[in-house]
Amino acid sequence: MTDLSAFPITTRWPATHPDRLQLYFFPTPNGVKVSIALEEMGLPYEAHTVNIGKDESWTPEFLSLNPNGKIPAILDPNGPDGKPLVLFESGAILVYLAEKTGKLIPADAARRYETIQWVFFQMANVGPMFGQLGFFHKFAGRSIEDKRPLERYRDESRRLIGVLDKRLAGRQWIMDDEFTIADVSLLGWMRNLIGFYEARELVGFDSFANVARWLEQGLARPAVQRGLEIPPRG
């Protein structure tokens, strides 16, 4: 039986199945990347809800896993060389899981780097810009009179959707007919932008036909649906 007691996180979020990959997350666009990937890969895992609305990611137990205090994070009891591996940053987790399973990543070396490039595109651009747009459009920043921050993030978000739209012209997925971690990294963010953030009109989403078609097809995948419903909600 695998013993994870050396990891303080397991005192607050105990592992029922310590032999399985432990996922600590909340169903945000960054969190669902990992649950979607795990569902697509068919890797056994145990999901623990870290309620960021209650600041649980800032508890000493969670900080022992991710000093940056952000979900998602994983503890894989079967990491490299059979040793446990702790990892945070959703992009790093996606690359790790893809390499571990050989799934959601092309076998060809050049195409692997191209896939990782698009994951970085999401991590360095789409996530931070959409997140700020959400803040200034829907949350606390909404009441700020000076609209320049909102306009700045709106324009940049729109530009980024345009970049993705061009990439998807004539392609089913970002890497042609292969559904990869690049798609996984972006689906939840695009869904969130027009859903929870209510920014569909603000960014002119309907003028990006390739992205709209890609999003619809991505969300229709059964494993994506399952990943979005973790943890099960009544």
Ligand SMILES: N[C@@H](CCC(=O)N[C@@H](CS)C(=O)NCC(=O)O)C(=O)O
């Ligand atoms: N670059 C990080 C971003 C993670 C992140 O921003 N997580 C947010 C939720 S989407 C969070 O944990 N926020 C909690 C807080 O800041 O209190 C990643 O992709 O893993």
